[in-house]
Amino acid sequence: MLSKxxxxxxxxxxxxxxxxxxxxxxxxxxxxxxxxxxxxxxxxSDLRVYIMTSWLQFFFHAxxxxxKILMAVTFPLWAFKTNRLWKIAGGWAQNFGSRSTIGIKPPxxxxxxxxxxxxxxxxxxxxTTKIENNACHELTHAFSLHLPLAGWLREGLTTYTVDRFxxxxxxxxxxxxxxxxxxxxxxxxxxxxxxxxxxxRTIARFLQGYWLTRYLEETHPGVIRSFLQTSISSSExxxxxxxxCGKDGDAGAQEFWETIRPELAAHFSVATHS
Numbered sequence: 001m002l003s004k005x006x007x008x009x010x011x012x013x014x015x016x017x018x019x020x021x022x023x024x025x026x027x028x029x030x031x032x033x034x035x036x037x038x039x040x041x042x043x044x045s046d047l048r049v050y051i052m053t054s055w056l057q058f059f060f061h062a063x064x065x066x067x068k069i070l071m072a073v074t075f076p077l078w079a080f081k082t083n084r085l086w087k088i089a090g091g092w093a094q095n096f097g098s099r100s101t102i103g104i105k106p107p108x109x110x111x112x113x114x115x116x117x118x119x120x121x122x123x124x125x126x127x128t129t130k131i132e133n134n135a136c137h138e139l140t141h142a143f144s145l146h147l148p149l150a151g152w153l154r155e156g157l158t159t160y161t162v163d164r165f166x167x168x169x170x171x172x173x174x175x176x177x178x179x180x181x182x183x184x185x186x187x188x189x190x191x192x193x194x195x196x197x198x199x200x201r202t203i204a205r206f207l208q209g210y211w212l213t214r215y216l217e218e219t220h221p222g223v224i225r226s227f228l229q230t231s232i233s234s235s236e237x238x239x240x241x242x243x244x245c246g247k248d249g250d251a252g253a254q255e256f257w258e259t260i261r262p263e264l265a266a267h268f269s270v271a272t273h274s
Contacts, residue, residue: 001061007032008043012061013051020051020106023128027135027165034136034165039157039225041143044100049135052103055086062094062101088114091134093141100142104134117199121207123172136165147228150238155206156213157224163214173268175207180265182208182257215264220245 001012002021006028013021028049035041052058059071059082071078085092090113091104105113107127118130125133140158149157162170182204216224223244227237242248242256251259 006049009047009049011049011051014053017051017053017106020104020131023131024049024051024104024135027132028139031136031139031161031165035140035143035161038161038164039143039228041228044098044142044146046099047102047142048099049102049104049139051106052091053106053109055082055103058101058103062099062103063096064099067096088117090118090130091138093138093145095142095145100145102135102138102142104131104138107131110134117203120203121171121175123170125170129166132165133162133170136162144228148232148234148237150234151205152209152212153224153238153241154209156209159206159210160213160217169214171207171210176211176264176268178204179207179211180261182261211264211268212260215260215267216241216245219267 002015002018003010003012004021004025005011006025009028009032011021011025011028013024032043036043048062050058050062060068063071089105090110091102093100093102095101110130111127122133137158140161141154144154144157159171213224223241226244227240230237230240232240238253239250242251247256247259
């Protein structure tokens with residue numbers, strides 16, 4: 001594979017993917033600056049980005065040798081789910097010990113993916129813009145996977161960072177209505193992988209994290225950043241951020257959601273319903 005450095009990381013790609021590599025290379029360099037300026041997160045010590053032409057190719061190249069052996073032995077346990085995720089994902093981030101890896105699909109494979117979920121969430125984008133979006137999103141994951149983040153914050157960080165990368169919102173404004181109709185905050189603290197079998201629930205939680213993070217950044221800028229460098233648990237970080245916003249951090253996730261939901265509606269009403 002060919003490779004080139006973009007500062008704190010290395011980009012790997014096949015010789016026939018040079019155009020995509022140039023696009024991802026530029027997006028990664030810009031994303032690193034946005035992530036560090038916005039959240040103050042240091043880069044992983046071993047960061048690698050791959051233009052992935054198949055999920056098998058990614059898992060053959062990306063992990064260190066001991067993990068390759070482990071994944072070969074456990075292949076039947078994860079291959080089926082990974083193949084299902086491949087059909088809908090534009091990219092992903094995965095830690096293998098101290099190595100942080102990202103896989104990004106090239107345009108020809110991205111266009112073959114099942115994009116129905118993305119069309120429900122994102123403002124329409126050209127394929128090249130989607131690749132930049134995916135690179136920034138997954139790179140933000142790579143910078144924050146080591147942190148014990150609450151579920152809403154893990155996805156909220158990545159999606160809001162993409163907004164800042166482009167300098168404009170990337171999520172459809174009408175998705176706020178879906179979030180405001182959620183009756184529960186029970187999953188706010190939980191970190192859950194994408195559930196292929198229940199995309200509607202996963203989409204709702206993903207959007208909940210985005211709108212909540214965006215609201216906090218617009219009304220209490222810096223409150224999230226101030227706690228990302230601390231060594232505390234996900235529940236403690238959630239409590240600290242909530243306290244920093246003038247809410248009762250000791251209240252349960254359900255109580256917090258019931259308190260914050262009308263504020264979300266009031267704050268974004270002009271922007272989303274004008």
